Amino acid sequence: MTNLFAYIIRRLIMLVFVILGVTILIFAITMLLPLNIRALLYINNPQHFHELIEPTIKAYGLNDPFYMQYGRWLSQVLQGNLGTSAYFSQPIAEAIAQRWPLTVEIVIFAAPIIIFVGIFIGVQSAIHRNTPIDHASRVFAVLGWSLPSFLVGMTLLAIFYGWLHVLGPGSLSDSTRLYVSSLPHYVHYTGMDIFDGLLNGVPWISWDALLHCILPTVTIVTIDVALLIRVMRSSMLESLGKPYIITARAKGLDEKVVIYKHARRNALIPVATLSGMLVAGLLGGLIITETVFGFGGLGQFAADAARNFDTPAVLGYAILSAVVFVIANLIVDLLYAYIDPRIRLD
């Protein structure tokens, strides 16, 4: 038990270094931008660019050496302040807290579907190797993995929005959003409208939010399930060829027990890692999917911040995504030890 505790502590210490590394890297890259462009972010009034540029550079210390600027940012962060985003004109922590739930909302639907469907099809494909079931699933996997998410998203939008007029872009329809902002006592408990609507006793807001999650979820599932099918299939095939499967069959076990108890359990180990990384990746923001649907989650936040040279906002995003990544890694490792008792954490 103490071992486990020490292991977790060690991983969390590593997290600090990963965050430092990622932020130094991002900071160093943005220092490549010309001084004028870095100053442009803080100038609200481009007509007076020439008069404003000198004072802006001075006020934000943009001409200071790298370590001074980074040190200033770091000491600010250590005091618990991520700074204010000039592009979004709101504190970065607040901006992220507002947008992340929207991403989580999609992941809540997409992740279980991806994992369970991926495992199911992968296993079926492996036990029916070289039959039409296997061929179909392989073609589907290759196709899904080859589809660009923006193409899937745009096509879905064209069909369900442009043609059928049933579902639309955004996280809520315009009329609902207007209605929400007109409600005086509407509380954003979770930031996810699906739950907030129910908690505030306005179920049709939840319904509207749910409808808007469908297309982004379908987009992500189509693409990411393919990867899981592929890994599950090859892992299952490998597992089915192991001597313990021959032993299990030789001692006359029921084929169902052989496949689901012996083969699948062992085949799940690499899939567990992959699923963990996949979910971590999704939680870090669905950059393209959110942009296609104008969903306004964390991914779109990151893309907008990067496009507009908003360094503090990108750094705030970098911290969050590093935390998500390392914690997901940790959970995967713990899960690993649970699935496979032979693995010892050290």
Place this chain on the structure above:
Amino acid sequence: MRPRIAEWRFMLKRIRQSSLAVAGLLILLAFVAIAVLAPVLAPPYSSDPFIVPADRLLAAVTPSPTPPTTAHIFGTIGSDQGQFDLYYICIWGTITAFRVGVLVVAASLLIGLIIGTAAAFYGGILDEVLMRFTDVIIAFPTLVLAMVLAIAFPGSIPINFSMVMLAVSLIVMFALLAIRPDRRLMLVDLLIIVFSLYSVFSFPLNVQLGLSQLDKVLFAITIVGWPGYARVIRGEIMRVKNEDYVEASKASGSSDFRTIIKHILPNSIYPILIVATLDIGSIVLTTAALAFIGVGAPVNYADWGQAISRAQSWISSADLIIKNMHVFVIPGLFIVFFVVGWNLLGDALRDVLDPMMRRR
């Protein structure tokens, strides 16, 4: 040599037997044909064939995209800079796609190969630094990192080539002295040092390296991509480096360089080749995704992703998205087929080359 030729024969036979692999190869051959025949299929108007000719007459009529007609069989892409023929973009975009995929994979593979091999073979501090660095790059969403890099990277960098050559050859010399030296390599390196020293003082080679918007994207994807290769290569070499034949090679007095080239790499390169094949497709996807969010080639450049990025502004209008469907569906299909081709081939290669799976 004979067993290796037999291996290749066996591999080709297995590839021919798999209908998916043949389908992948046929798709890729079709794209190669399009790329080779591009000057015939879509005759260029200017000296740079990748600059899409603008239709001024049509631009005077309407600035928005027009659906397929006989003059423009795939329709046109409207923009504030003119009307561009989608057919031309799709044809010449094929060459762009090949260039993007192959260049980025080759560059990442080369960097990953050198660094991954060095880290695995020598271990110690080099290995530690490399692994922590890859941790950092992998911990951050690649798309955002590539985006920040592509945006921030300067469009033109002055390089004193003589100095670069001198620095690199000095580092190599130190490395050669620190590890077990290979005399021939040291001689070559010494010659390069002398030449570059002479060049620094008498004829400095100054190069102004101009990078186009697309070059910056390629550069960014390479920087983001090589750590993945380095990791795979490191893992593979760790696996084989304690095998008896490596020990035998070292014991018989071969230099490290010879041991790596002759014995370690041939036994560990195949999984990496598969990763690389599968990656050509996914790099084209990444480039297109970056173009979609606005980081890519200029509007009039023949690039599939760039054409699709035009579509981004219509998502909030149900009418426009239907009316202008051709702008994202047609180049989108080109991308899908291109990537499917590479993925089918990579998938088949994995089945054929994986020693655990192949003979079953």
